[in-house]
Amino acid sequence: MARSPYIPHTDADISAMLEKIGVKDLDALYSDVPQEFLRKEPCDLPDALSEQEIREYFACLAAQNANLKVFVGQGAYDHYTPSVIPYLTSRSEFITAYTPYQCEISQGTLRYIFEYQSMICRLTGLDISNASLYDGATAAAEAMMMLIACTRKKTTVLLSEALLPQVREVVKTYAKFHGVKIGFIPADGGETSLDALKEALHSGEVAGAIVPSVNRFGIVENHEGFAQALHDAGALLVEYCDPSALAVVKSPAEWDADIAVGDGQPLGLPLSYGGPYVGFMAVKKDHMRKMPGRIVGQTTDKEGRRVFVLTLQAREQHIRREKATSNICSNESLMALWATIYLSLMGPEGLVKLNEICSDGAHYLKEELLKTGLFEDLFPAKPFLKEFVLKTSVEGLQAKLEKAGFFAALPTEEGYVSFCVTEKRSKEETDLLVKAVKEA
Amino acid sequence: MKYYDKLVFELSQPGRTAFSLPENRFPSAGKLPSALCRGEAPSLPQVSEPDVVRHYTNLSQMNFGVDSGFYPLGSCTMKYNPKINEEVASLPGFAGLHPLMGEKSATGAVKVYEELEKELAEITGMDRFTFAPCAGAHGELTGLMIMRQYHLSRGDSGRTKVIVPDSAHGTNPASAAVCGLEVVQVKSLENGRIDVEALKPLLDSSVAGIMMTNPNTLGLFETQIKTIAELVHGVGGLLYYDGANMNPLMGVVRPGDMGFDIMHLNLHKTFSTPHGGGGPGSGPVGVKAYLAPCLKEIKVSGFQGNFAVMLRALAYLLSLGKQHIREVGQYSTLNANYIKECLKDVYLLPIEGVCKHEFVFDGLINDGAKEGVPGASTLDVAKRLLDYGFHAPTIYFPLLFHQALMIEPTETESKETMDAFISVMRKIAAEAAEDPALLHDAPHNTPITRPDETTAARNPVLIHPQ
Structure with a gap:
């Protein structure tokens, strides 16, 4: 059988190298390992996959993850990556x-x-x-x-x-x-x-x-x-x-x-x-x-x-x-x-503008959510940028929004719900989220 | 490689931009209260996109990676990094996944963890893994926390010591210190293995465990491992396995079978994920089933660890499968022994016998020292190798030898590459014997020559002035 594509050895190489080392086979290179610790059976792993099969395997797994619009931060933010x-x-x-x-x-x-x-x-x-x-x-x-x-x-x-x-x-x-x-x-x-x-x-x-x-x-x-x-x-x-x-x-x-x-x-x-x-x-x-x-x-x-x-x-x-x-x-x-590289591309002006877009989007979402009457603003006077929390009367809001294609309203340890808007979220998506909340 | 002198700040021109943002279609929310506002925007570079691309391309051309050439850096397992793995790691279905999404929304990612855990358990003989640690040293620390947590959970609070061999990686004692453990060093025998007789008197009920690398940092198998395991377990201590040297055991020997209770793996060494110029790595920790409850009590990183590194490692394992996994262990061992045998007449081999994936020379046999002319050191040999287009081995480690030169070829190097390396190493030995001064001044053909490290440390310049 052919060796792994990442291993360059030919049979001739192996013989020449073993000869130089002065041992008869590959097993002899493990002669210092107590017999009882040497594996007798091959590893119980799946059969080796070809590159094509690996690509298909992961494409299939990736497709099993829900493709949700992210409206949550809490330490990980869905900002755009320049190509x-x-x-x-x-x-x-x-x-x-x-x-x-x-x-x-x-x-x-x-x-x-x-x-x-x-x-x-x-x-x-x-x-x-x-x-x-x-x-x-x-x-x-x-x-x-x-x-x-x-x-x-x-x-x-x-x-x-x-x-x-x-x-x-x-x-x-x-x-x-x-x-x-x-x-x-x-x-x-x-x-x-x-x-x-x-x-x-x-x-x-x-x-x-x-x-x-x-x-x-x-x-x-x-x-x-x-x-x-x-x-x-x-x-x-x-x-x-x-x-x-x-x-x-x-x-x-x-x-x-x-x-x-x-x-x-x-x-x-x-x-x-x-x-x-x-x-x-x-x-x-x-x-x-x-x-x-x-x-x-x-x-x-x-x-x-x-x-x-x-x-x-x-x-x-x-x-x-x-x-x-x-x-x-x-x-x-x-x-x-x-x-x-990100900071070089964004420069001072880009980074300030980015904050403005996210902040405007988050403030807009918060206003629209409050208008639904389903939320209470706990900290109305407090300044915020892209992220905020609200109290809600809707049970299981996160799960309901997930069904509508959104990752949003993540509960905090107090039971508030957390939202975040980055520049990747358009006004249309934000309006759709509000609509989904109303229907939840 | 050519010398390129710019820093990105030096390309900056006021008013030049490279950002591309969508138009803001939201109503303006106004500004933050001025008491919370920054005085002025940070002075970041003002450059164009082509500037950025050319600058970092130029920087990259002063770098040497595994794709550039042979990188026999001992203890670092610089094997080939398969390219399909990069493609897999950047699939949008994984790259766009928020870490706080529930398991139902991240079914594919959860399966990646499950499959990887299953395969690593089979390879190592451990039962359960945590993937939170982001590097090898992080894994060591996590493993030691598990060790302490286990003792504490049994009300055994007097176990404050951990035994570490004198040949250990520097991170071992450092991880122990960070974990609040006292380090007790055990010495090695002349044959490079742990001195079991010296170990015995150190063992009592204050010992939390022992940290070992097997094969050890000399590339030698600890032949007394069974006895050591019995002794340490006998006083209630646990055995920790530093997985930095797992490569030669792949498919051949399992740490779990040798008596180890806890171990970490370096996915960026043994499992082919790229080192990225010093990270991201990944250091998953495996434990025997009886320690699994301790995993839950310990949170060592923000989310689930370096997931994109796991994707690469799993892709690698799937490519090996049951058919090829053993080749990794066997051919990495074959390659190391081959280089050792081809060079031991010109470089000093302090300990004879088969090695595993790496070995250590103690400098040149003839360093060319003459009256008034110092001989060529290990540093000189390393620097001269750069002139001939090879990365240098690890030098001055382990600390057991003064002129240590630690060579690890990995299984992905061909006989031709190694023969070229061997011939250059022999040439350097000949140069040293004849004219050691040539080596003192090396490298000669690299983008820069030797730096003034003393001034760097004495008068540190650590940022570009604004």
Whole structure:
């Protein structure tokens, strides 16, 4: 039988190689493995498929997923991906490279990471960015561990209850095993409460607080006084942000935050059922040496040319080993490239305009939904952009809308229903959703 | 490869744009209150679409990938990345799927997870998998959390130590530290295997478990694994398998049969998904059935993990099927042994015998050192390889040898490619013996020469100034 198409060996190659090695057959290469551990039977896997069959298999599975119009965000946003991005990111020199250990033949990767770091700093207003983390939730978890490392002898990190549930859950999981206490700041009237934060700081045990810039109710939070209160207590402020919204909302630096984290998915990354996305982190200069993950820096080569290298590696897991405060190694490099190209294409003007379209669409949908009389606006005075929540009297609204072809009205943990409008949703689709709600 | 000096910011011209947005047909909602508004828009590049395409194409041309040439980077399993997998991962029916959609709306995606779990379980001898971890180190951390959760769930809170061999990947001790475990190192014997006698006194009721790679980072099979498993289980500890080195065992040996309780796999190594210049990866964690309840208690990423990477891995597995899976293990092992045998007269092989998918040389046998002229180091050999169009092996790891040169060819390389590599490695050895200075200055034929890393770390320039 022919070998796998990915294996180049001919029978003659195999004989010649075995002869050079000085063994009689392939099995002899496993002579060091105790007999009892060698598989006697072939693997119980399906028969090998041809490429044509693989294509058909996945086309068939993809068709089994419902093709719904997405009107939900909650941490994953259906923004449009310009065709330039998959075209460029699938260049094999980018996608089939490893981590840029050999900088002389990895300047492509190193340069785009440097650009990515620069763009994340420009969006957040902070000084230093790393080369990326896994996703928003793990970026928040890394920030939690960093808070403890930056503020010696503090034991507790505060999380806003207005953070996305998946972010809170991941931070809680990491904290449990890392030996960090988690406290929660309640959300009063849809926003992280400054009074509750101040109250929690009295313990003197707090290393910092993680609060959302735009929260899970879609509300743009006002963080006036947050940094002051935390800094007075010797603690740090972490802003959890939607990088797309940072084009218009106050930046972490403008709130005097020490660290910014979030998920880069809204920067044109496909929803892809949850990943790959890209976590980002930016910090003030003072915290540079405590920041997890890889960092690319600029230097010169022997000829004096500007070149880029992985730098400040003394912070990293492979050097620190059991003294490490983060274990991240592989990150989401290609998705960082994705976000970098997206931001290059959108530019400042495009990103501001995008926010306007989404915000106008969301405000329109909210008004139209309220007009049906089936909803109650819980936070009427609160500013929002593309996402909002309402209270509804309709039972099982999400399931009913799904039947009509929409993914919308996702219940929150309180039982509110959440909606989101991106630039991919036309006015016609939005009107159809409202019509479906009326018929639900 | 040619040197190209621009950064995208340097192409920027005020008023130039590349975005294409639909016309806004909604009524205006007005602006945010000014107290919440950003002072000025972020200073992102202002470029055209052709600018962007040409710029990133130019950047890509300073990069070397598996598709460019041989990439024998030890421990990283740089095998060929099949192209049908990319097509599958970008199907709109998957790419457009929101992660919070219920299982009924995502039937196809759920089936992908089910099929992948079934096949990985068969290959590894584990029973259940979580796909949430996004990389190998993330999988290690998740696996250790499961280990601790298991002990805690039985009221056994005194297990605070984890044993890690001195040959382990750097992420092993780091993952243990992040997980709140104390790392106890166990040393290796001269034959590169764990010293079982040194292990024995470390074992007591404070041990949560041991983290092992088998074959280990020297590419050597831990022949005493059965004894080690009995000893560790004997004191109530668990065995963690670091799947970074799973490739030579594909279809031949199952970690689950060797006594391992928990393991991770690197889908971006063993299962052919591209490394993307450092991610996205995927590090699913498999456990024995008795540990399955612990999986639910641990949430380590926002949604279901890197789903598009799973799609690629499943496509790969379907192409292998029962007919070809064993070829992966066997030919990766064959290739590594072939290169080792062809070079061991010029590079120092510290430990004789068959290796698995990779092996480690301890530098050149004759490094050319003469009075006043230092010899050629492993770094020099690595840099000289770049001149001849090959990626370098992993260098200075594992830490057991001073001049470690770790070579992993993978099964997708032909004899011709390896013969070309062997002949260049021999040529470099000859160059070193004659004129080590030539190697100190290498590489000569790459877009840039050696960088000043000291200045990079001392005076860090980490962003482009606005």
